[in-house]
Amino acid sequence: MNEEQIARIQAIVEAALLAAGKPLSIEQLRELFLDDERPARQAMEHVLVMLEQSCAGRGFELKQVASGYRLQVREEFAPWVSRLFEEKPQRYSRALLETLALIAYRQPITRGEIEDIRGVTVSSNIIRTLLEREWARVVGHRDVPGRPAMYATTRQFLDYFNLTGLDELPPLSEVRDLEEIGREIEKNIQGEIEFESTPSNPESQTDEGSGDDASSEQTIH
């Protein structure tokens, strides 16, 4: 491809992204072209790099998110742009955000498991809101009595939060395993009561895992 062709494809891609108003994948972008003019995947990637560069200094930027690429307003201009909208951006309750965080980092997870960690009941409203916003979805049912639904986050969740994958979530703070906590306590208590040292193999099913466990489930979208 010569430069002229690239420039043309670049303009078409920009036009399509602005017309779509939502992310488009490389495949979707390639599909816009008829067989004989369709750029190769690699060429399309090149075009996207060029497009990204061409947005320097403008009001918008090319952003890659989970479902593809989209053109979006630069964060630095949000204060001005948000004045366009009378409604303030929606705020989410701590309960909702905590539930969302648990689904994001611990998926697939049941409501009961969320409640175990949060120590309180999860209201049906929160689950409904997450499902309606399409940030979470049911990915199956746990094979235990009652067959509770298991929740996972969606591509829309990642798109909404400007992520390409779950591995881009901020890492969870680390937690030392129970055994270590147990030893600490034992030392501190000074033998007032004897601490029963935990089984050397703390139930591997529990979420005591290492900090990288967030990324181990990134394939679930």
Add this chain to the structure above:
Amino acid sequence: MNEEQIARIQAIVEAALLAAGKPLSIEQLRELFLDDERPARQAMEHVLVMLEQSCAGRGFELKQVASGYRLQVREEFAPWVSRLFEEKPQRYSRALLETLALIAYRQPITRGEIEDIRGVTVSSNIIRTLLEREWARVVGHRDVPGRPAMYATTRQFLDYFNLTGLDELPPLSEVRDLEEIGREIEKNIQGEIEFESTPSNPESQTDEGSGDDASSEQTIH
């Protein structure tokens, strides 16, 4: 205002127009800025001229419409962009295909004659679809009461099916041989659903064709 300020306002205006997704007036654009930073009307006009120029060669352009300014995808890219919104091609109904086949093999033929053979009414939609697709055309009117139109197939019909002439259509004797093939195909399509090989009473057939019509989902009449 110095150039830097203008560039910044220009980026903000661009961001706002892209976020708004609707035309914004000069006043609305000025309203985005707080009192002490709000550009004068004239300055804003200047910014819009600059913005317009900066869109040269891109996928979109600045357009002035009745209610203000908006960013719009360039019309020259409509052929590509429109593919974003293309619906999946539907399927033609059995009734339409039968009508088309009769026009091909029995032309020139009137709607009444088609109905006589098919045993059911031919809907106007079917005829219209065939005319719109330019597969059939009216070649005259039969000199009987009502002067019904006579239909024949077109060059486009031949082109579509890669025929140079109607004589290249499979002769009906071959069609009979196709009964076997047809049964195979239906069996494959329908899987476990049993294929009704001998519709013993043709009168009971509906317009949608016989029960072996595998494609009942989305059809065009």
Add this chain to the structure above:
Amino acid sequence: MTDDTRAPAEAKPETPEQVPLALVSGKPLVDLPKDLYIPPDALAVFLEAFEGPLDLLLYLIRRQNMNILEIDVSEITRQYMDYIGAVESMRFELAAEYLVMAATLAEIKSRMLLPRQESDDDEELDPRAELIRRLQQYERFKQAAEDIDQMPRVERDTFTGSAALPKMPSSQPHPDVDMQELILALHGVLKRADLFTSHHVEKERLSTRERMSHILSVLQGDRFVTFESLFTVEEGRLGVVVSFLATLELVKEQLIEIVQAEVLGPIHVRARAVS
């Protein structure tokens, strides 16, 4: 414990005190009086600021600048019980989870008062370790929720760009049809009409039919054309025959009429269906 293994959450011990807990009579309730006295009308609001017993416990621990791992269970328990007691005495509805936690804390406290037990094979966890585990676990996700809230998101920190659409070609795509489908359709309809036996559509007939259509389309309207113009020499003998057959068939079907003004004069043809 050693300092280098401090809990990560300890890195931000400042938040609970600075963030208003609740709004009481319009004023932010930033800190609680040291004696834990809370105006009765604020107590319910105060508790609502927490996401449950774990959250309240975390608050109490942070307020004393304690590390979770070093919590003075008996002091935290006392404070927790004070709140619960106060709320109960006000006859506020209290979520069951708070009461369950109160029971757990009471159990831990009573265990600590008991002499050490000689039960090596006791698989049960020390309730305090279990509590600490839960607190730590909860704190991780409380933090994660705050992190998620800080992440740039659409409609608040960024906006999806879109532009108006230009005039677009109408794009109703045409369905694809396979010749096979067409044949099957024909087969179906002919079989139903039982036409196989009574009609024989020959190859020649098809080209004749095609020519019939062609001739009809030439004869549009009231126009006469000369008979000869229906034939083209280039087509050769066969073409002429086909045209001739087509013309005869059209006459037979009374679709065209043939006129000869005078004997041996030019023959003209026109469509019969004149209005």
